[in-house]
Amino acid sequence: MRSTVAAARARLDELTPALNPEMFKRCQQQIAQAETAARGRAATYLKGWYDDVHAPGTAAVEAVCAVRDDLRALVDVLAAGTVTAADGAAQLEALQRRHRGISGQRQRLAGAVDHMTAIANDPVAFIDSQYERFPALPQPDFDF
Amino acid sequence: MADPIATLRRTLANLDGVGGDVQRLLVQAEDALTAVEDREQRRAARTPYGQVRT
Numbered sequence: 001m002r003s004t005v006a007a008a009r010a011r012l013d014e015l016t017p018a019l020n021p022e023m024f025k026r027c028q029q030q031i032a033q034a035e036t037a038a039r040g041r042a043a044t045y046l047k048g049w050y051d052d053v054h055a056p057g058t059a060a061v062e063a064v065c066a067v068r069d070d071l072r073a074l075v076d077v078l079a080a081g082t083v084t085a086a087d088g089a090a091q092l093e094a095l096q097r098r099h100r101g102i103s104g105q106r107q108r109l110a111g112a113v114d115h116m117t118a119i120a121n122d123p124v125a126f127i128d129s130q131y132e133r134f135p136a137l138p139q140p141d142f143d144f
Numbered sequence: 145m146a147d148p149i150a151t152l153r154r155t156l157a158n159l160d161g162v163g164g165d166v167q168r169l170l171v172q173a174e175d176a177l178t179a180v181e182d183r184e185q186r187r188a189a190r191t192p193y194g195q196v197r198t
Contacts, residue, residue, distance in 0.1 A: 050148040057155040064162045071169035078176035085181040092173050099166055106159050113152050120149060 002139040004128040005034045011144055027144050034140035035124050042123030046116055053112040060105035067098050 003011070012027050019027065074091050077083045083091070119126045131139045 046148060050152065053152065057152060057159070061155060061158045061162065064159055064166060068162055068165050068169060071166060071173055075169060075172045075176050078173065078180055081180065081183065085177060085184050088177045088180055092177055096170065106156070106163065109152065109156055109159070113149060113156060116149050116152070
């Protein structure tokens with residue numbers, strides 16, 4: 001019978017009183033195999049997320065460092081009075097715009113980290129949730 | 145690959161650390177800009193003889 005791992009665990013709980021030790025052990029092994037497969041799939045999924053967000057995250061760090069350096073330079077020229085208020089205001093606005101763009105990247109990265117942490121904490125539950133979300137995905141097959 | 149989540153958390157911590165510097169510098173830049181604007185306004189208010197227009 002095809003089902004999620006959680007559903008298989010629930011079935012096994014119900015069946016346990018009627019099973020002999022050999023049958024019970026076989027069912028447990030099937031669940032363990034399904035859990036191992038789920039952990040492997042979750043690891044693949046996590047790697048995909050990492051690949052998607054790692055490079056943009058690193059680029060965001062470089063970008064925010066550049067904004068910081070440019071801001072320091074702007075503060076210096078403003079303090080020295082070597083820039084007009086109009087030029088200074090335009091430069092500051094451009095830096096604020098760049099910083100807002102990086103803040104969006106930060107939110108995406110933080111969201112990915114939260115999502116990945118939830119998956120890593122319970123990879124089997126995550127894969128089970130994927131079966132419920134995408135019914136076309138073939139669920140693991142159990143003999144019980 | 146080392147722990148990918150730990151790696152991303154470090155990236156996030158770097159972003160937040162530098163982001164804090166940026167926030168402080170934005171305030172400093174706004175204050176410095178206000179000072180420049182005030183200076184320009186005071187300069188514009190002066191007559192060619194150094195008197196302040198009323």
